[in-house]
Amino acid sequence: MKKFVVLASAIMVALSGVTFTAVAQDMTPEQQAAAAIDTRKSLFKVLRFNLGPIAGMARGAPFDAEVAERNARRIASLATMIPEVLAHDTSDFDNIETTALDIIWDNQDDIAAKAQALMDNANAFADVAAGGDMAATLGAFRQLGGSCGNCHDTYRVDED
Amino acid sequence: MKKFVVLASAIMVALSGVTFTAVAQDMTPEQQAAAAIDTRKSLFKVLRFNLGPIAGMARGAPFDAEVAERNARRIASLATMIPEVLAHDTSDFDNIETTALDIIWDNQDDIAAKAQALMDNANAFADVAAGGDMAATLGAFRQLGGSCGNCHDTYRVDED
Numbered sequence: 231m232k233k234f235v236v237l238a239s240a241i242m243v244a245l246s247g248v249t250f251t252a253v254a255q256d257m258t259p260e261q262q263a264a265a266a267i268d269t270r271k272s273l274f275k276v277l278r279f280n281l282g283p284i285a286g287m288a289r290g291a292p293f294d295a296e297v298a299e300r301n302a303r304r305i306a307s308l309a310t311m312i313p314e315v316l317a318h319d320t321s322d323f324d325n326i327e328t329t330a331l332d333i334i335w336d337n338q339d340d341i342a343a344k345a346q347a348l349m350d351n352a353n354a355f356a357d358v359a360a361g362g363d364m365a366a367t368l369g370a371f372r373q374l375g376g377s378c379g380n381c382h383d384t385y386r387v388d389e390d
Numbered sequence: 391m392k393k394f395v396v397l398a399s400a401i402m403v404a405l406s407g408v409t410f411t412a413v414a415q416d417m418t419p420e421q422q423a424a425a426a427i428d429t430r431k432s433l434f435k436v437l438r439f440n441l442g443p444i445a446g447m448a449r450g451a452p453f454d455a456e457v458a459e460r461n462a463r464r465i466a467s468l469a470t471m472i473p474e475v476l477a478h479d480t481s482d483f484d485n486i487e488t489t490a491l492d493i494i495w496d497n498q499d500d501i502a503a504k505a506q507a508l509m510d511n512a513n514a515f516a517d518v519a520a521g522g523d524m525a526a527t528l529g530a531f532r533q534l535g536g537s538c539g540n541c542h543d544t545y546r547v548d549e550d
Contacts, residue, residue, distance in 0.1 A: 269439050272432035276471070279429050300470075307467040310460075311436070 259322070266318035267328050273308060273315050280304045281378070284355075288371050295362040302356035302374065309352060312345035313338065316385075329387040341385070348377040419482070426478035427488050433468060433475050440464045441538070444515075448531050455522040462516035462534065469512060472505035473498065476545075489547040501545070508537040 257265065280301040287293050319335040320328065334341060351374045358370040417425065440461040447453050479495040480488065494501060511534045518530040 269435060272435040273439075275429060275432040276436050276468075279433075279471070279475070304467055304471065307464055308436075311439070311464065315439070 260326075263318070263320040263323040264326050266315070267320055267326050267330075270315035270330070271328075273311055277305060277308045280308070284371060285375070288368050288375075293364040293367070295359050295364070295367060298367055299356045299359035302352045302359060305374075306349045306352035306356065309345050309349035312348070313342045316341050329389065331385050331387060334385050337385070341381075344377070344381045347380065348374075351377045420486075423478070423480040423483040424486050426475070427480055427486050427490075430475035430490070431488075433471055437465060437468045440468070444531060445535070448528050448535075453524040453527070455519050455524070455527060458527055459516045459519035462512045462519060465534075466509045466512035466516065469505050469509035472508070473502045476501050489549065491545050491547060494545050497545070501541075504537070504541045507540065508534075511537045 283291070283294075284298055284301055287298060316330070316334055317338065320326065320330070321332040321335060355367070355370045355374040359367045361367075443451070443454075444458055444461055447458060476490070476494055477498065480486065480490070481492040481495060515527070515530045515534040519527045521527075
């Protein structure tokens with residue numbers, strides 16, 4: 231293993247400032263929960279960053295098939311991370327603001343299925359967008375958008 | 391266009407709670423800057439979330455070729471978003487905490503090139519990891535980790 235320890239040192243230098251010092255065992259359960267919540271919020275923000283332009287096109291912004299396809303492929307990749315960021319049960323820490331409902335942690339299989347559906351629908355949308363047809367692409371968006379609501383309705387605080 | 395307006399309404403219902411009301415034109419320049427900073431921080435947190443397990447393996451955690459490949463593919467996808475989240479010049483708002491250096495906004499071509507290098511190195515790493523060989527995979531990580539430092543050294547506040 232010595233070889234890898236030496237390699238690891240070189241890598242840590244190479245990473246230059248990407249510190250991973252705040253490893254779980256050095257953190258209190260509350261700090262771990264806060265970090266988990268921060269990560270999951272970040273994931274959904276990045277997802278939204280990519281969904282935004284597509285939703286904009288559906289509402290009349292100029293159609294750009296390339297952006298629609300690209301962003302949907304990214305959403306498919308991001309969707310695979312959802313079960314991981316929703317795996318850490320943070321329900322013991324009501325003082326940390328979150329819109330995640332506590333039933334999430336008893337429904338990991340359903341979360342995984344819904345994340346898979348989002349991935350599948352994002353890829354299906356991207357496939358249609360790749361064809362460049364505006365009507366077909368925006369038509370396919372209903373399915374993709376539905377994948378978001380499908381999970382929010384069940385597992386997120388209703389903000390409407 | 392009427393068809394799309396009707397469709398858009400259906401989509402907005404389907405999105406159920408994914409509101410895109412805070413569009414740029416309704417926000418002050420400071421609010422826009424804060425939103426841009428929030429989005430870019432979120433992207434790098436998600437990137438780090440995926441890099442962490444790989445860096446852990448390099449430091450002696452059990453080797454998992456599948457996770458190494460999967461996370462590197464995700465990093466390749468996330469890397470494509472870096473130029474977009476670093477496109478919004480937020481240097482007028484020193485009151486918003488950020489580690490981004492102001493030279494970023496004069497060096498968009500270099501940012502794009504470095505993001506491309508990260509994507510290429512992440513995919514190259516994923517290709518090696520797909521072979522399942524631990525030594526080869528961890529050896530390839532040096533290049534991937536270097537892509538992070540390469541950008542941080544130039545464009546980020548030195549926190550070391």
